[in-house]
Amino acid sequence: MSPAADHPVFTPPSDPNIKIWRYMDFTKYVSMLETGGLYFSRIDLVGDPFEASSSQANIALRLQDYEETIEQLGVSSGADAAENYVASYSKILEWHRQWLYVNSWHMNEYESAAMWGLYAKTDEAIAVQSRFARLRECLPSEVNLEDDNPAGVYISEIKYIYYERDRLPEGNLLYPVIYKRKSFEYECELRAVIWDTTPSGDMSMNNPRRVQLVKVPLAEMIEAVYVAPTAPSWFRNLVAAVTVKYGYANTPIVSSSLAERPVY
DSSP: OOOOBOOTTOOOOSOTTOEEEEEEEHHHHHHHHHHTEEEEEEGGGSSOTTTTOOOHHHHHHHHHHTHHHHHHTTOOOSHHHHHHHHHHHHHHHHHHGGGEEEEEEEEOSSOOHHHHHHHOOSSSEEEEEEEHHHHHHHSOSEEEOTTSOEEEEEEEEOEEEOTTTOOOOOSOTTGGGGEEEGGGGGGOEEEEEEEOOTTTTOTTOOOOOSEEEEEOOHHHHOSEEEEOTTOOHHHHHHHHHHHHHTTOTTSOEEEOGGGSOOOO
16 A cells, blocks of 8 residues: 655654554454554544634634735734635534544554553553554545545644743644644644545535544554453454454553563
8 A cells, every 4th residue: 555645734754663553442453454554533532622613712813813814815904804714614614524533543552551451441452553654554635435536534643732921833724633732742642534525615514424444454564452451361362353353363462561560
């Protein structure tokens, strides 16, 4: 497959070999093996209402930023005209969220106890471990959606800011998708993004699709599968058997290092 596309908005990790992790329960792991791909969720449906939004600083300074743009567009001068233009831009940003899909990974050289607790809420959970370079090579540069329209696929590490005071870059609708609130900094997120340009700015359109499936060569993407630290031994054996059943006999199944007993 062609590697994920480059784009000036998206920032790859400085270390291409950094480990990345996707924590999930067993049913989602089986679904991954069954479909042979990764599910991308619409960003406006992932649970954080701040996803792909602007900061307070952006709102405060946007009038100033767009004075030159307003003049170039020939919009009548005056505070009301500027405010109307900025209000329209804000509506476009909010509407645009439904056309962005994301698939998220945790960047870390080691397992994360916090991630196990947050995203693998049962004993019967696993973590797929890969590397940024592997994911980039396995994802295509674009995918064809259900209506046969091509959509770009990008990867970026997430930048964390204080939305009360810090400012996101302006001038591209994609900037908000790579920023999150400081409260989520512990996630150390690497994010793959699909940008569906089907509506081409037609705000009368709403997106009927909640997820997008992207086929990937799992044997090349997955470096190892880790079993939750609290999982019983029979569950590790089940994970190994299911992995072999789906044709991935060479994929290492690893018991979490967090389950190791301390020494004194």
